[in-house]
Amino acid sequence: MRLNTGRAAALLSAIITLANLAVGSARAEDLQISVYGGYQTAPHSNVNVSDGPDFTAGWEGNSFKSPQYYGVRGTWWLTDLGKPNIGLSIDYTHAKVYADDATFGKTPGWTHFEFTDGLNLLTLNGIYRFQKPDRKWTPYIGAGVGINVPHVEVTRPSGKTFDYEFGGMTLQAQAGISYQISERWSVFGEYKGNYSFIDVPIDSGARLKTNILTNAVNLGVSFHF
Secondary structure, three states: EEEEEHHHHHHHHHHHHHHHHOOOOOOHEEEEEEEEEEEEEEOOOEEEEEOOEEEEOEEOOOOOOOOOOOEEEEEEEEEEHOOOEEEEEEEEEEEEEEEEHHOOOOOOOOOOEEEEEEEEEEEEEEEOOOOOOOOEEEEEEEEEEEEEEEEEEEEEEEEEEEEEOOOOOEEEEEEEEEEOOOOOOOEEEEEEEEEEEEEEEEEHHHHEEEEEEEEEEEEEEEEEE
């Protein structure tokens, strides 16, 4: 499935709208909005190209290089349902990976290969927090599933690909600690990992497949309604 920029944005917007409708009956005080950034990396992955040989790509995250790595998350705590430690979150992450110099030595004629604007991830997650009324810090864990929409950038002898594509499924796991600094505001630090199954069309009718694990250490701030 091939997506241009507008269609990719529309898809993400539609999913977020459906999520908002799903939690629309929640009390405002059960909701929080978080923004975060951090340091994200990715280990090597095998790349399959349908019209050429397989190769192993080494990835660089370059988290602080534009476009930066960042994320936005909305969490609904099920306090109104008698489960104050359990939450549901919608998490959007602008992850990214660049093929390193060693990769181009394995792919003659390839001059550009990256998912940088970005490896867009949208997931629905279950969160569990270990809160106690007499302390301000709260550990939490979470896991979920969603989709990835990478901006595929490939330049090789047969042509060029520079477009948003629907990549496939993404899995997510996270663990962190939040610290309440006021009634409305908290800060947090966490580890977040995503495993993305990517299967996208490229030039000349070929397909490119790879599975990318992104590891991130995030720092963020949350507003509690």
